[in-house]
Amino acid sequence: MDRPTMRVWIIFLLCLAGQAFAASITEEQPILDEPVVEEEPIMEEDEVMPEGGANPVQVETGEFDEAIEIIEEDVNAENPCLNHHCKKGKVCEVDEENTPMCVCQDPTSCPASVGEFEHVCATDNTTYDSSCHFFAHKCSLEGTKKGHKLHLDYIGPCKFIEPCLDAELNEFPLRMRDWLKNVLVTLYERDEENNLLTEKQKLRVKKIYENEKRLQAGDHSLDLLAHDFEKNYNMYIFPVHWQFGQLDQHPIDGFLSHTELAPLRAPLIPMEHCTTRFFEQCDSDSDKYIALEEWAKCFGIKDQDVDKDLVI
Structure with a gap:
């Protein structure tokens, strides 16, 4: 990957530091898919190769909060929806008894996208104007087989993703490890009063930062x-342990689900066509979750x- 792309990656992960947001993984990647709830038979979707482009830098925190729903008990008497929060794709409405409830959002109520960088590609090979439009549509399919299989795949309009060859797959962790190390070093350099890293993390990164043998960031062979x-x-x-900890958030259990992996995977796919195959390979026992031991092995640890104890 060239230096501009490297900068894009570092900027994106800077935004990710200390924050993990959730999304879903494509139907073609069963390693991180969840059990299907057979409620309503739906015809299978046609599989078509995507087209388009992407700009992952514009992703905002919470963009992929598909699986997280928080409902607070403190209800305002005049407007019960003020303290009633719904997951992506739903909005709060009150019933006849003035009780708040979450209902599917009308896609037409989503703000209009201002550029292609807000578009997202889903696993039905459809480009949606924004994540708001996508999750509103997904909500309308809730409880169906089709809805269960429909996930946000990656950031940007759908595009053709080249097949990942074996030789290219072997090269992927070489670049990824170097990126993670450089991201941590960059966070450390910019961390004065920004709380980008915890004190324990700073101590670990300081040893890397001050090591004279450290390979400086650059376009290396x-x-x-x-x-x-x-x-x-x-x-x-x-760095490999740190990235695992950044993703393992919903819940913190030592395993990466498809929702937890998405913050790393979704912006990366348009830039690195081996991303999907790499993470499929990480799930060596095919249990649909990536354990810390599997994650570390993927990166050669x-x-x-x-x-x-390094997941801090």
Whole structure:
């Protein structure tokens, strides 16, 4: 990946620091899919290769909160909906008894998108004007097989994603490890009074930042990245654990579900066509979740160096 793309990636993950938001993964990626609730038979969707482009930098926190619903008990007598929060795709309305309830949002009530960077591609190969439009449509299919399988796939209009070859798949973790290390270093450099990292995280990153042998950020060859990983292996252990901790949030249980993986996966797919296959491969036991041990192995971290205490 070239330097402009590298900067896009770092900027995006800067926005992600300390925040994990949820989304869903494509039907073609069963490793992170959830059990289907067979309630209403629906004809299967035709599978078509996507087209288009993407700009992941514009993603806002909470863009993918598909599976999170928070309902507070403190209800305002005059407007019960003030303190009643609904998940993406739903809005609050009151019934005849003035009781708040969540109902599917009308897609026409969503704000009009101001540019292609707000568009999203779903697993039905449809480009939606925004995540608001997508989740409103998904809500209308709630309780059906089609609705269960429909997920937000990636940021930007649908586009053709080239198949990932075996050789390319082997190269993917080389770049990814280097990105994670550089993202942490960038967060550390900008962390004065910004609370981008916790104190424990700062101590870990400080050791990497001050190490004179650290490979500086740049457009490096794959051979150099592979050599640096072998020579400075210890510098990569914490960044891999850190990213797992950033994603494992809903709930914090030591496993990554499809909703938790989305903040990393959805913006990355348009830039890295091996993203989907890489994360499929990570689920080595095919249980639809990626455990810390599986995650670490994907990035070449040795079994004896996997440490839950590093997920801080």
